[in-house]
Amino acid sequence: MPVKKRVGLDxxxxxxxxxxxxxxxxKAEGRTVMGYMCCLAPLEIMSAAGIVPIRILGNVKEPxxxxxxxxxxxxxxxxxxxxxxxxxGKYDFIDGLVVPHTCDNTYALYAIWSSGIVPITPxxxxxxxxxxxxxxTSVEYFDVELGRFKESLEEFTGNKITNQKLTNSxxxxxxxxxxLRELYGLRKQGPPLLTGTEMTKILVACRVIPxxxxxxxxxxxxxEIKNRRxxxxxxxxxxxxxxxxxxxxxxxxxxxxxxxxxxxxxxxGVRSFxxxxxxxxxxxxxxxxxxxxxxxxPRTYKQRERGYKEAMDNxxxxxxxxxxxxxxxxxxxxxxxxxDTFELDAPGVREYFQKAxxxxxxxxxxxxxTTIGQLKTRVQAFLEMID
Amino acid sequence: xxxxxxxxxxxxxxxxxxxxKGANVDVYVAGVDIGSTMTKVVVHSGTILAAVIGPTxxxxxxxxxxxxxxxxxxxxxxxxxxxxxxxxGYGRLNVPFADKQMTEITCHARGVSSIFPNVxxxxxxxxxxxKGIKIDKGKVINFVMNDKCAAGTGRFLEVxxxxxxxxxxxxxxxxxxxxxxxxxxxxxxxxxxxxxxxWLAMExxxxxxxxxxxxxxxxRVHGMAQRVKxxxxxxxxxxxxxxVGLVKALEGKIGYSVLVPPEPLLTGAIGAALIGEDIARQAxxxxxxxxxxxxRLSEVTFFDEAASRGNRS
Numbered sequence: 140m141p142v143k144k145r146v147g148l149d150x151x152x153x154x155x156x157x158x159x160x161x162x163x164x165x166k167a168e169g170r171t172v173m174g175y176m177c178c179l180a181p182l183e184i185m186s187a188a189g190i191v192p193i194r195i196l197g198n199v200k201e202p203x204x205x206x207x208x209x210x211x212x213x214x215x216x217x218x219x220x221x222x223x224x225x226x227x228g229k230y231d232f233i234d235g236l237v238v239p240h241t242c243d244n245t246y247a248l249y250a251i252w253s254s255g256i257v258p259i260t261p262x263x264x265x266x267x268x269x270x271x272x273x274x275x276t277s278v279e280y281f282d283v284e285l286g287r288f289k290e291s292l293e294e295f296t297g298n299k300i301t302n303q304k305l306t307n308s309x310x311x312x313x314x315x316x317x318x319l320r321e322l323y324g325l326r327k328q329g330p331p332l333l334t335g336t337e338m339t340k341i342l343v344a345c346r347v348i349p350x351x352x353x354x355x356x357x358x359x360x361x362x363e364i365k366n367r368r369x370x371x372x373x374x375x376x377x378x379x380x381x382x383x384x385x386x387x388x389x390x391x392x393x394x395x396x397x398x399x400x401x402x403x404x405x406x407x408g409v410r411s412f413x414x415x416x417x418x419x420x421x422x423x424x425x426x427x428x429x430x431x432x433x434x435x436x437p438r439t440y441k442q443r444e445r446g447y448k449e450a451m452d453n454x455x456x457x458x459x460x461x462x463x464x465x466x467x468x469x470x471x472x473x474x475x476x477x478x479d480t481f482e483l484d485a486p487g488v489r490e491y492f493q494k495a496x497x498x499x500x501x502x503x504x505x506x507x508x509t510t511i512g513q514l515k516t517r518v519q520a521f522l523e524m525i526d
Numbered sequence: 527x528x529x530x531x532x533x534x535x536x537x538x539x540x541x542x543x544x545x546x547k548g549a550n551v552d553v554y555v556a557g558v559d560i561g562s563t564m565t566k567v568v569v570h571s572g573t574i575l576a577a578v579i580g581p582t583x584x585x586x587x588x589x590x591x592x593x594x595x596x597x598x599x600x601x602x603x604x605x606x607x608x609x610x611x612x613x614x615g616y617g618r619l620n621v622p623f624a625d626k627q628m629t630e631i632t633c634h635a636r637g638v639s640s641i642f643p644n645v646x647x648x649x650x651x652x653x654x655x656x657k658g659i660k661i662d663k664g665k666v667i668n669f670v671m672n673d674k675c676a677a678g679t680g681r682f683l684e685v686x687x688x689x690x691x692x693x694x695x696x697x698x699x700x701x702x703x704x705x706x707x708x709x710x711x712x713x714x715x716x717x718x719x720x721x722x723x724x725w726l727a728m729e730x731x732x733x734x735x736x737x738x739x740x741x742x743x744x745x746r747v748h749g750m751a752q753r754v755k756x757x758x759x760x761x762x763x764x765x766x767x768x769x770v771g772l773v774k775a776l777e778g779k780i781g782y783s784v785l786v787p788p789e790p791l792l793t794g795a796i797g798a799a800l801i802g803e804d805i806a807r808q809a810x811x812x813x814x815x816x817x818x819x820x821x822r823l824s825e826v827t828f829f830d831e832a833a834s835r836g837n838r839s
Contacts, residue, residue, distance in 0.1 A: 498668070516616065517671055520631035524666040 147359040148337065154344035155387075161348045162193045163232050171296060173235035174261075176221075176248070178411040178434045179269050180239050181285055181426050186350055187300045187308040188292040192237070194346035194407075195230070196385040197221045199508045209251050215244040215478050216506035217383045222248055228258040235263035235295070237288075241438045242480050263295045273432055273441050281427040289423065305422045311350045313415045318357035319345070320413070325364055326401045327465055330373040332364050335390045335400025342407040343385055375525055378462050379403045380488065381473030382481050388511045389473065389504070396519045402465040404458060405473065410435055437484045451491050458488075462497060469525050471518075472501045498525055553609040553806045556597070557798025558624060559633065560590055560617030563653030563680060564765065566792055567593045569601040569608075570799035576600035577792055582617065590621045609816055610802035614794050616654075625819040628801055630794045631659055631669050637797030638761045639664035641787050646757040649776070649784075650793075651747060651766035653680040658751030668754045675714075678746040680765045682715050683772075686739050689722050690732050694769075697736055701771030704737035711742075718742065736771060744775035760784040763793045 145153050154161065162172045173185060174195040185192040197220030206223035224230065238249035246266070253264040268284050270277035289300055322341065325332040341360060345353040375398040383406040384390065390400050404410050414433035417425045431439060441453045462470065470492045474481045482503075489499045500521040502514055552571065559566040560582060567590075569576040578597040582589055590613075598605060605623070613624035614633040621627075630650075638648045639661060648659040656678045660668040672678055680694075687694045708730055710721055718739070725735050743766075748756075760780060766772055767790035777783050787793055809816040 493668075516629050516631070517669075520629035520666070520669060520671075523629055523632040524669070 147356070147363040148341075150356055151337075151340050151344040151360060154347055155340040158196060158343065158347045159193075159229070159232060161352070162191065165191050165349070166232055166234070171234045172232060173237055173263070174230060174233040175237040175239075176245050177239055177241040178406060178436055179241055179430055179438075180237050180267065181288070181430060182350070183305065183308045183312050183416060183426060184285065184289050184292060184300065185237065186311065187304040188289075188296045188298050190235070190292065190296065191349045193233075193348075194385075195221050195236075196343065196346070197383065197506060198224055199386045199388060199506055199511070202507075209256065210247060213477050214247060215242070215475060217475055217478075218244040218248045220506060222251060225252055225257045230257070231259040233261050235265070236261045237265050237267065239267040240269045241436065242478075244478075265291055269439075270431060271438060271440055273439060278424070278427050278431050281431050282421075282424050285423050285427050302422060306418055308350075309416045309418055309422065309425070311354065313418075314354050315345070315350050315357065316412045316415055318354060318361065322357065322361055322364070323402065323409070325361070329376065329466060331376075331399055331401050332367055334394055335377075335379070335403065336387045336394055338400070338403065339384060339387045339390050339407075342411075346407060374399045375469065375522055376401045376465065376467045377469050377471055378458070378465065378467040379405065379408075379471045379473055380458060381405050381471075382475045382478050383506070384408070384473065386508070388508045389514070392511060392515060393471065393518055396515070397522050398469075398518075401467060402461050404435070404461065406436075409461070436480075438480050451487060454484075455488055455491055459491070459495060462492070462495075467497070469498045469500065469521065471521070472499060474501065474503050475506050476503050553803060553810070554601075554603055554607045555799050555802035555806060556594060556608055556611045557633070557637075557795040557800070557802060558590055558594060558611065558613045558615075558618075558621050559630065559792075559794035559798060560613065560615040560621065561630075561652055561794070562616055562655070564791060565589050565593045565615075565617070566795040567597040568792060568795040568799045569597050569603070570796070570803060574796070574799075575603070577789070577795070579791055590617065591623075594623070610806045610818070612798040612802040612805075614798045625817075626802070626805065628798060631657065631671070632666055633794045633797035633801060634763060635659050635661045635666045635797065636664060636800050637793035637795070638763060638787070640796060640800055641793070642759060642761050642785055644759050645761045645785075647751065647754070647760045648793075649747060649751050649756075649760065649762045650764040651679060651743075651762070651772070652764040655679055656747050656750065656764070656766075658747075658754045658756070660754040660757075670750055670753045672750055677715055677718070678743050678750065682718070682743060683739070683766065683769065685715050685719055686722055686736075689719050690726070690735060692732065692736070697740075698768070698770035698772060700733045701736035701740055702774070703733040705731070706734055707741055708734055708738040709741075710735075710738045737775075740769070740771045740775040741778075743772060744779050748776060748779035756780055758782065762786050763790045765791055 166172045170191050172191045172193060175192050176195050182192045197217045201224060203219050203223040205226040206219045210219055210222055236252055238245050240246060249266050265288060267288055270280050293300055377398045377400050379400050385407055393400055414429055416429045419425055435457055472485055472488060474485055485501055489501055492499045502517060504510055554571045557568045563582055565580050565582045567578050568574055576597045578593050580589060580593045611624045612626050612628055613621035614628050614630045618627040634648055634650050638645050645661050648661060650657045655672055657669060657671040659666055683694055683697060687697055692700060708725055710718055722735055762773055762776060762784050767786045773786060806816050
């Protein structure tokens with residue numbers, strides 16, 4: 140009896156629960172699967188080389204037991220979690236590891252992971268150096284760095300990445316971004332057509348399958364959600380800003396306390412997909428410009444223009460626009476403990492929103508389900524404060 | 527049940543509580559604050575009729591039931607007379623007879639404002655957590671909370687009291703006799719305890735060490751509360767507000783004097799009762815029935831208990 144293929148949100152649930160399922164199937168079919176980290180990895184180049192890129196996710200439900208022997212406990216808990224599950228052999232199926240220089244923690248992860256201590260060391264590993272500023276020279280530098288990455292992939296796979304292949308790949312990813320933006324649009328109306336918890340699952344599902352399949356899945360999901368009749372009761376609309384959120388635990392806790400997360404700028408949220416890559420003559424430059432100038436991660440510093448206010452507008456104005464457009468009543472800053480990248484910005488972002496009249500809840504978390512539960516009182520008190 | 531008391535509980539005399547004014551309607555409400563260490567119950571009707579403080583212990587579902595029975599007896603009313611019950615504190619979900627649960631942040635702000643209407647900042651130092659609450663016209667406008675680390679909480683004081691062989695209740699007064707204040711550089715409870723022991727080994731006087739400990743906690747709590755920008759008037763609540771040495775140290779950091787309610791443990795329960803009264807009054811004003819949760823004032827049993835009883839019969 141043929142197994143009925145699961146579609147739409149049903150498929151999302153399946154992929155959310157079994158994140159390595161599709162990658163392992165594709166590998167069994169002979170495809171090359173590579174794990175990548177962060178929003179700075181140029182997936183278009185990887186796909187153009189015939190590779191299936193899947194995002195390296197941690198596991199908030201898995202206690203870190205093995206990583207401490209190799210990385211300090213004051214390192215990013217998300218990075219420690221990734222390393223821990225890699226040490227336990229759970230990423231043994233990847234053929235390659237691609238890590239951009241987001242922060243020093245990812246650098247440490249890359250160095251340890253590729254040093255031969257995981258059960259099966261990936262055959263290919265590549266570290267992409269990304270500039271932290273947005274000067275014209277920064278983009279120029281990144282172009283060269285992406286060229287080096289492209290050549291390295293060509294050598295490993297034996298596949299030439301032609302302009303045509305890269306163009307097609309960019310178009311596929313731009314389509315993926317457009318579909319995600321369309322889905323986010325369904326959260327703008329009040330009450331939103333889908334919950335933040337559902338969105339989190341969709342975002343995870345989209346990162347663990349090839350882009351073509353992701354586009355197909357998003358099409359199904361959008362059709363399914365647009366057909367929804369039962370509109371949930373309106374709740375307090377919130378924006379969540381922060382680092383890696385690849386599990387529903389936190390968003391569920393927020394939504395169970397009587398809110399709807401209607402827009403999210405985190406590592407899997409708008410930060411990773413909002414901006415398209417321009418298809419023009421110099422594709423590598425288009426990619427470089429998109430990843431360095433448009434990925435609004437605090438690891439990239441947009442230099443101060445004429446004073447503090449303008450610098451803040453420059454760096455976080457887009458977030459304020461999201462808050463307005465999605466009519467949020469409050470902002471939650473979700474900062475993973477020891478994540479200097481976000482922690483150093485947190486007081487500024489908090490003040491920026493408070494001055495604009497938005498209540499802000501700043502939570503610091505250990506990237507673990509056991510500690511997420513402790514945040515309940517804070518989240519509930521925050522919602523009581525807004526009501 | 528007359529004259530019945532739970533071990534370790536304490537009935538608070540009405541005149542010592544302060545004038546926590548609520549709406550003047552003829553409804554009886556109760557606020558139940560189940561903290562990590564102490565359970566507090568206030569029965570209120572325009573004014574406080576009864577207040578009882580008892581230890582929470584590991585079985586706080588049972589404790590809540592017993593403390594409210596004692597408070598009702600003291601107030602000379604029955605459970606049926608209560609129009610509304612609000613539960614707060616970290617054990618708030620374990621109060622089966624509560625009509626509503628509110629966080630202690632919201633309840634503290636309400637309770638403190640009822641006693642000190644001009645309060646702008648409430649600093650609550652409880653058994654297992656501490657918080658800074660910014661208040662404007664009785665409403666929470668911002669807050670910050672530490673609930674993951676024992677430093678800056680009552681637990682820290684308990685550990686140090688044990689290391690020094692003094693009672694927690696006498697720490698405050700003793701520390702006022704200090705001639706010099708040694709710097710306790712570790713704010714981690716475990717390390718601070720080691721540091722205290724090494725000060726003892728160097729024959730530092732107990733009162734001096736206590737003053738150093740209070741200074742360390744005050745530094746920590748002040749730093750945390752400063753994140754919501756401390757403004758006058760400042761009210762300090764929670765069990766640690768009873769420690770005069772700690773309050774003095776905190777005043778030193780803030781730069782001016784702070785207020786302490788006559789019974790600093792009760793503000794959460796008072797706030798819970800007043801919020802209950804607001805809800806009841808709004809319903810009465812509108813002429814609608816007060817929406818209640820299904821009330822079950824029965825001693826809560828634990829699943830394993832019920833199961834084992836079932837097996838026996």
